[in-house]
Amino acid sequence: MLFSLALKNILRSKGRSIITLLLSTLTTILFIIYVAFMDGSHHQFIKSSVEIYTGYAHIDLKGYRDDSGYENLIEDADRIDKILKNDSSIKEYAPRFETYVLLSGDEKAVGSLLAGIVPSAEKALSKLQDSLIKGEYLSDRDTNAIYLGSDLAKRLKVDVGSEIAMVGSSIDYSIAADLFTVKGIFKTGLFEFDSQSAFVNKSYLDTVMMSDNIASYFTLNFHDNDRIDKMTATLQSSLPSEYEAVNWKTLLSALVQAMLVDSIFGYISISIFFVVIFFVIMIFSYVNIYTRAREIGLLRALGLTSKNIFGMLFTEILLLATVSLVVGTIIGASIAYYYELHPIVISGIAETYKEYGVVSDEVPMHFDLFTIAWNALTIFMLNIAAIIYPISKINRLTAMEAMRYV
Amino acid sequence: MYKIAQHLAWLSLWRRKTRSLMVIMMIALSLSGLLGLQGLYDGMITHLINTTIRSDSGEISLYAKEYRLNKSLDHILNPVSHIEEKLLRVKGIKSYSIRLQQEGLIATAHKSLGATLKGISLESEQTFGQFDTFTTKGTYSFGEKNKGALIGSALAKKLNLEIGSRVIFTAQDVNNEINSISFRISGILKTGNPALDENSVFVSMEKMSQFLNLKDSATQIALRVEDTEQTEKIQKELRKSLENMEVLRWDELYPLLIQMRDIMEIFNLASYAIVFIVAALGIFGVMLVSVLERMREFSIMLAIGTPYKIVRDQIILEASLLGFIGFMAGAFLGWISLIYMSTAGIDLRSFEAGLEMYGYSAIMYADIHLYYFLQAFFAVFFATLLSVIWPLRILKKIKPIQVIQGKML
Numbered sequence: 001m002l003f004s005l006a007l008k009n010i011l012r013s014k015g016r017s018i019i020t021l022l023l024s025t026l027t028t029i030l031f032i033i034y035v036a037f038m039d040g041s042h043h044q045f046i047k048s049s050v051e052i053y054t055g056y057a058h059i060d061l062k063g064y065r066d067d068s069g070y071e072n073l074i075e076d077a078d079r080i081d082k083i084l085k086n087d088s089s090i091k092e093y094a095p096r097f098e099t100y101v102l103l104s105g106d107e108k109a110v111g112s113l114l115a116g117i118v119p120s121a122e123k124a125l126s127k128l129q130d131s132l133i134k135g136e137y138l139s140d141r142d143t144n145a146i147y148l149g150s151d152l153a154k155r156l157k158v159d160v161g162s163e164i165a166m167v168g169s170s171i172d173y174s175i176a177a178d179l180f181t182v183k184g185i186f187k188t189g190l191f192e193f194d195s196q197s198a199f200v201n202k203s204y205l206d207t208v209m210m211s212d213n214i215a216s217y218f219t220l221n222f223h224d225n226d227r228i229d230k231m232t233a234t235l236q237s238s239l240p241s242e243y244e245a246v247n248w249k250t251l252l253s254a255l256v257q258a259m260l261v262d263s264i265f266g267y268i269s270i271s272i273f274f275v276v277i278f279f280v281i282m283i284f285s286y287v288n289i290y291t292r293a294r295e296i297g298l299l300r301a302l303g304l305t306s307k308n309i310f311g312m313l314f315t316e317i318l319l320l321a322t323v324s325l326v327v328g329t330i331i332g333a334s335i336a337y338y339y340e341l342h343p344i345v346i347s348g349i350a351e352t353y354k355e356y357g358v359v360s361d362e363v364p365m366h367f368d369l370f371t372i373a374w375n376a377l378t379i380f381m382l383n384i385a386a387i388i389y390p391i392s393k394i395n396r397l398t399a400m401e402a403m404r405y406v
Numbered sequence: 407m408y409k410i411a412q413h414l415a416w417l418s419l420w421r422r423k424t425r426s427l428m429v430i431m432m433i434a435l436s437l438s439g440l441l442g443l444q445g446l447y448d449g450m451i452t453h454l455i456n457t458t459i460r461s462d463s464g465e466i467s468l469y470a471k472e473y474r475l476n477k478s479l480d481h482i483l484n485p486v487s488h489i490e491e492k493l494l495r496v497k498g499i500k501s502y503s504i505r506l507q508q509e510g511l512i513a514t515a516h517k518s519l520g521a522t523l524k525g526i527s528l529e530s531e532q533t534f535g536q537f538d539t540f541t542t543k544g545t546y547s548f549g550e551k552n553k554g555a556l557i558g559s560a561l562a563k564k565l566n567l568e569i570g571s572r573v574i575f576t577a578q579d580v581n582n583e584i585n586s587i588s589f590r591i592s593g594i595l596k597t598g599n600p601a602l603d604e605n606s607v608f609v610s611m612e613k614m615s616q617f618l619n620l621k622d623s624a625t626q627i628a629l630r631v632e633d634t635e636q637t638e639k640i641q642k643e644l645r646k647s648l649e650n651m652e653v654l655r656w657d658e659l660y661p662l663l664i665q666m667r668d669i670m671e672i673f674n675l676a677s678y679a680i681v682f683i684v685a686a687l688g689i690f691g692v693m694l695v696s697v698l699e700r701m702r703e704f705s706i707m708l709a710i711g712t713p714y715k716i717v718r719d720q721i722i723l724e725a726s727l728l729g730f731i732g733f734m735a736g737a738f739l740g741w742i743s744l745i746y747m748s749t750a751g752i753d754l755r756s757f758e759a760g761l762e763m764y765g766y767s768a769i770m771y772a773d774i775h776l777y778y779f780l781q782a783f784f785a786v787f788f789a790t791l792l793s794v795i796w797p798l799r800i801l802k803k804i805k806p807i808q809v810i811q812g813k814m815l
Contacts, residue, residue, distance in 0.1 A: 019687065067566050069516030100518040102511040102576050102584070108478055109578040111511035111520025155477070155509075167511075167576070167584065169518060196520055257760025269677065272439035276681050279432030280688040286425065287695045393424070 002308060006315035009292070016288040020281055020320050020383075027277050028328025028379045029335070031270065035375050036336035038266045039366035040343075042259040048360070049255055050248045052127045052188045053197075055219035057232055057247040059084070059239065064217060065246070068098070070171045074243070077215040083238060084218060089231055091223045094121035095215035097202055101168030101176075105156035112152055113197045114166065116205030125219055127188055128199065135160035135184035142201040145183035151195030153185050160185060170209045178208050189350055189360060274382060281386040289313060289390045296394055297402025306395040313391045321383035329376040336372065339365035411716050415723040418696065425692050426728060432688050433732025433789075434739060436681050437782055441740025444674045445772035446747055451667045453598070453767050455656070458663065460535030461597040463656040464503070464628035465637045466644065471652055473625060477509065479580045483651065484623040492647050493629070498640050500630045503527070503534040506614045507625050510577025512607060514565050521561060523575050523607050525614020534630055537595070544569040544593035552610035554592030558603040560762070562594045569593070575607060579619045587617045600765045678781065682789040689793035693725050697797040705806035717801065722794055729790035736786075737779050747772035 010017045050056060059080055064072040074080055077095050084093045097116035102109050119138035123129045128147070129137045138147050146164055148156075158164060162182045170176035180200065187194055206212045222231040228247045235245040249256055289296070296309055304312075343364035350361050394402070419426050459465060468489070473481040483489060486504055493499055506525040511518050528546065531537035538546035541556075548554040557567060567573065569591055576586045589609060597603055615621060631637050637655055644653045657664045697704070704717050751769040754761060758768040 019691070023684070023687070067516070068564075069514070069566075071516050100511060100513075100520055104578065104584065107480075107582065109584060110509050111518070111576075113520070157476075169513065173515070254759035254763045257757045258763050259760070261754065261757045261760055269443060272436050272443065272677070273681055273684070275439065276432060276436045276684045276688070279428060279435075280684060280691070283425070283428050283432070283688045284691045286428065287691055290425075291695065291699075 002312045003315055005312050006319060009312075009316055010319060013288050016284045017320060019284055020317075021324050023277055023280060024321060024324030024379060024383055025328040025331075027274070027382075028325060028376055029332040030273075031375045031379060032329065032332030032372055033335055033365070034266070034270055035371055036332075036339070036365035036367065037363070038263060039368065039371065040340065040364045042262065043366050044360065044362075044364060045259060046248070046252065046255060048190065049252055052131070052190055053193060054248060054251055055125055056221050056225045056228060057235070057245060058217045058219055058251060059235075059243055059245050060217035062242055062244050065251075068216065070169075070173070073097075073171065073211075074215045074217065075213070077213050077218075080215075080218055080239075080243065084220065087235060087238060089222050089224070089234065091221045092121065092124045093218050093220035094118045094125055095202065095218050097205060097209065097211050097214065098216040099168055099209060101166050103152075103156060103198060104165045104167070105158040105162060107157050108155065110152065110155050114168065114205070115197065115199050116202030116209070116211070117199050118202050125221060128186060131186040131188040132184050133187045135182065137184050137186075138199060138201050140201060140203070142183065143204045144178065144180050145201065146180035147184045147186060147199040148182055149194035149197045150185050150187040151191065152198060153182065155195060158182055166208075168209070171211050171214060176208050176210075274378075278382050278386050281383060282389060285317065285387050286390040286393075289394050293394060293397070293402050297397070297399050297404075300399035300402060309395055310391055313394075314387065317383055317387040321380050324383070325376050325380050328379065329372060332375075333367070333369075333372050336365045337367045340367040411720040412723060415720045415727060418700070418720075418724055419727055422692075422696070425696075429689055429692050429728050430732040430735060432685055433729060433786060434735035436685060437733065437736025437786065438739035438743060440674075440677060440681060441737070441778055441782060442743040442747065442772070443677070444778055445740075445744040445774055446752070446770060447670050447674070448773040448775070449748070449771045450766055451663070451670055452773050453771065454666070454765050455660075455663050457598040457765065458660055459630075459656050461537075461540070461599045461602055462628065463659050464534065465631045465634060465656055466629045466641055467654055467656070467659060468627040468629070468644070468648065469625070469652040469654070471650060474652065477625075479508065479578075479618060479620070479625075482506075482620070482623045482625055483627060484620075486622050486624045486627070489627060489648065489651075493627075493644075496640060496643055496647070498632050498636045500632045501530070501533040502627055502629045503530040504611065504624045505626045505628065506611060506618065506620065506623060508577045508614075508618055510575055512561070512565065513574045513576065514567065514571065517565055519561065519564060520605075521575070521607055522605050523577060523609060523614065523617075525611040526608050527611050534628065540595040540597045541593050542596045544591065546593055548610045548613075549590065549592045552613050553590060554609075555589035556593040556595050556608040557591055558606045559594050559596040560600070560604040561606065562591070564604075567591050567594075573607070575617075577617075579617065581619060583619075585617060587613070598762075598765060598767055600763065603762070678785045682785040683792075685786075686789035686792040689725060689728060689790060690796060692728070693721065693794050694797045694800075696724065697721060697801055701801075701804065701809055704801060705804060705809035708804075708806040709810060714802065718798055721798060721801070722791075725790045725794045726787075729786045733783055733786040737782060740778075740782070741774075744772050744774045744778075748774055 061072045061074055081095070084090055095118065099114055100111060101114045103112050117138070118140065119142070120140050133150060138145060148158070153159065156164065160182050164180045164182060166178050166180060168176045206214070222228065224231060228249070232245045232247040239245060299309065300306070343362035345361050346363060347361055349363070468483060470481040470483050493502060503526065507522050509520070509522050512521040528537070528548065542559060546556070555573065565573070571591045572588060573591065574586050574588050576584060579585050595608070615623065631640055641653055641655055707717055708714065748771050751771045753769050755768045761768050
C-alpha cells in the first residue's frame with residue numbers, strides 16, 4: 001500500500017518529480033563525466049611519464065634514489081639479470097647506466113643526461129624507438145652512435161650525421177671523453193626529457209665509462225602492471241637484501257602527489273555544486289511534503305503511524321533517486337566509455353603546456369566501473385540525505401496539527 | 407503604498423521560516439564556497455606570477471636579439487654600461503638586475519648534472535626581488551673573494567650538497583673553449599620558480615665574467631617598475647631607445663601564466679553560472695509555492711484596486727530579500743574564510759613535492775578583491791530575478807474574482 005501511495009504521489013506532483021529527477025540525473029551524469037575527465041587526464045600524465053622512459057618498476061641499490069651518484073650503482077648486474085630472467089611475473093626488463101656529461105657540438109656545449117641502454121630491449125620498455133623523428137634508432141651493435149632528444153639537438157645545433165664531443169666522468173672518476181655521431185633524433189613530447197637526454201648503446205658506453213657489468217638500475221614491466229604493488233612486493237622478496245624493487249608510484253611520487261592535490265581541488269570545486277543540488281532537492285521535497293500536510297494528517301488520523309508516513313515519503317525519494325541513478329549512470333558511463341576510446345582532442349594543448357609535462361593533444365576519459373559506482377552512489381546518498389529533514393519535520397506534527405496546517 | 411508592499415514582503419518571508427532559511431542557507435553556503443575557491447585559485451596564480459617576476463623576469467626584461475631562440479654567447483648585451491646609462495634616463499624604473507648566464511655541467515666528487523650558471527650582483531638582486539628571503543640554508547653571500555655560490559634547493563638536493571660542499575662547473579666560454587671553475591656552496595635558495603630551483607647556480611658577476619672571458623656583458627637585464635600600470639608605457643619607451651634589443655614584458659615571456667589566469671577566470675565564471683542557475687531553481691520552488699498558496703490574498707488585493715505593479719513589486723522584493731540576506735551571509739562567511747586563507751594560508755606541506763613540481767607554494771595563500779563580492783552580488787541578483795519570472799506570469803494571468811470565488815486555482 002505504501003509503495004502504491006508513494007507512486008501515486010510521484011505521478012501527482014509532476015513538477016517536483018520532474019525537477020528532482022532531472023537534477024539528480026544531470027548531477028549523476030555531470031559527476032561521472034567530471035571525475036572520468038579528471039582521472040583520464042591524470043592517467044594520461046602518469047602513463048606518459050611511465051611509458052615514455054621511466055618504466056613501471058625499477059630495481060636499484062638501496063640508497064640510489066637518494067643519491068644517484070656512482071657510489072650507489074649495481075655492481076653485479078649479471079646477478080640481477082639472472083634473477084629477473086627466472087621471474088615469470090616479469091614481461092621484459094633491461095639494465096640502464098645513466099650519467100651526466102657535457103656534450104658539445106661545433107658551437108655549443110650543454111650538460112645532459114647520457115644513458116647507456118640495450119636498444120633492442122628498450123623497444124618494449126620505453127617509447128624511445130616510437131619517438132624517432134629523424135635518422136635511425138640505435139642498434140645493439142652500435143658503437144659511437146648517439147640518439148638525441150629533439151630539443152637537445154636544437155640546443156646543441158646539431159642534426160643527424162653531426163659529430164658531438166662528450167666529456168664526462170667514468171666510474172673511477174677519471175675523465176671520460178669520446179666523439180659520437182648523431183644517429184637519430186627523437187621527440188617524446190616530454191619537454192624536459194627531450195631537451196636533456198641522449199642515449200648510447202650500453203655495451204659501447206660501458207667501454208668508455210668502464211661500467212661493464214654495472215648498471216644504475218634495471219627497468220622492467222610486469223605481465224600484470226595493474227597489480228603493481230603486489231608484483232613489486234613479490235619481486236622484492238626474491239632480491240638480495242641490498243637491492244630494492246620500487247614501482248612508478250614511488251619513482252614518480254611528486255607527480256602522483258601533484259595529481260592527488262589536483263583531484264582534491266577538483267572534488268572541492270564540485271562539492272559546491274553538490275551543496276546547491278542538496279538544498280534544491282531538500283527545498284522541493286519540503287515544499288511538496290508541506291503542501292500535502294493536511295493529507296498526511298488525514299492518513300495519520302486514519303491509523304497510519306509516523307513510521308508508515310516516513311516509509312511512504314522515503315519510498316517516493318527512493319524511487320526517484322533510483323530512476324535518476326540508473327538513467328544518469330547509464331548515460332554518464334556511456335559517455336566516459338566513449339571518450340576513453342575516442343579521446344577529446346584539444347588542439348595545441350600539448351605545445352602550450354609542454355613545460356608541465358603535457359605530451360598529447362588528446363585528453364581521454366577514464367572508464368572505471370568502481371569509480372562510476374561510487375560517483376553514482378554519492379548522488380544517491382545526497383538525494384536520501386536531502387529528504388531526511390523534511391520527513392522528520394512533518395512527522396513531528398500530530399495528526400490534528402497536520403490537518404489544521406495552513 | 408510601496409511601503410506596505412515592502413512590509414508585506416518582509417512579513418511573508420518569515421511566515422514560512424524554514425523554507426526561507428533553506429534558501430538563505432543554500433545561497434550562503436554555495437556563495438562562501440565559491441568566494442573561498444576563487445580567492446584560493448587566484449592566490450595560487452598570483453604566487454606563480456609574483457615568484458616569476460621577483461626571481462627572474464621583473465616586469466620587463468631585456469635580451470639581445472635572437473638570444474632567447476639561441477642561448478649562445480654570440481647574442482649578448484654589450485656594452486652593459488651604455489645600456490645602464492640609457493636605463494637611468496627612463497622614468498619609472500625602480501631597480502634592475504644584470505645577469506650573465508651559461509649552460510653547462512655541474513659536478514661533485516660523486517655526481518654530475520646539467521645546470522645553468524648565473525652571474526649576478528647580490529645587492530642588485532636584493533633590491534630587485536628581495537632575493538635574500540629565498541635563502542633556506544647558509545648565508546646570502548658569495549663568501550670571501552667571491553669563491554662561494556648560491557644554489558637552487560632542488561638541484562642541491564639532487565646533488566646531495568650541503569653548505570661548504572665543493573662543486574665544479576664546466577661550460578664553454580665566449581671563445582668556445584671548455585673551462586671549469588670551482589665554488590663552495592655558501593647558500594641554498596628556494597625561489598618557488600622550478601626553473602631556478604632545479605637548474606641554477608648563482609655566482610658573482612665578476613667571477614662569471616672572468617670564467618666566460620667577457621667584460622661588461624650580460625645575457626639578460628631584468629627591470630622592476632615603480633608603477634605596474636606604467637609597464638607598457640616604459641616598454642614602449644625602452645623599445646625606442648634600445649632598438650637592437652628585445653624588450654619584453656613578463657607576460658610576453660611567460661604567456662602560459664596569463665593563459666592559466668584566463669582559464670581560472672573562465673572556470674570561476676562558469677562555476678558561478680552553473681551554481682546560481684541551479685540555485686535560481688531552488689528560489690523558484692519557494693517563490694512559486696509562496697505565490698500559489700497566497701493566490702486568494704493577491705486576488706483580494708487586486709480586486710480592491712491595488713495596482714498589479716505593487717503586487718509584482720512585493721513578490722520581487724520578497725525574492726530579493728531572500729537573495730540579499732543569503733548574499734550577506736555568504737559574503738560574510740566567504741570574507742572570513744578568505745581573510746583566514748590570506749593570512750594563515752592553507753598548509754599543504756604533506757604534498758610539497760607535488761606542488762613544487764609545478765611552482766606552487768606548499769602553503770597556499772588566497773587573494774581578496776572587492777570584485778569577487780560584486781561578481782557574487784550580481785550572480786545572486788540574477789538568480790533571484792530569474793526565479794520570479796514564472797510565478798509572476800501565473801499571477802498576471804489570474805482572474806481575481808474567480809479566484810476569490812474558488813472557481814480558479
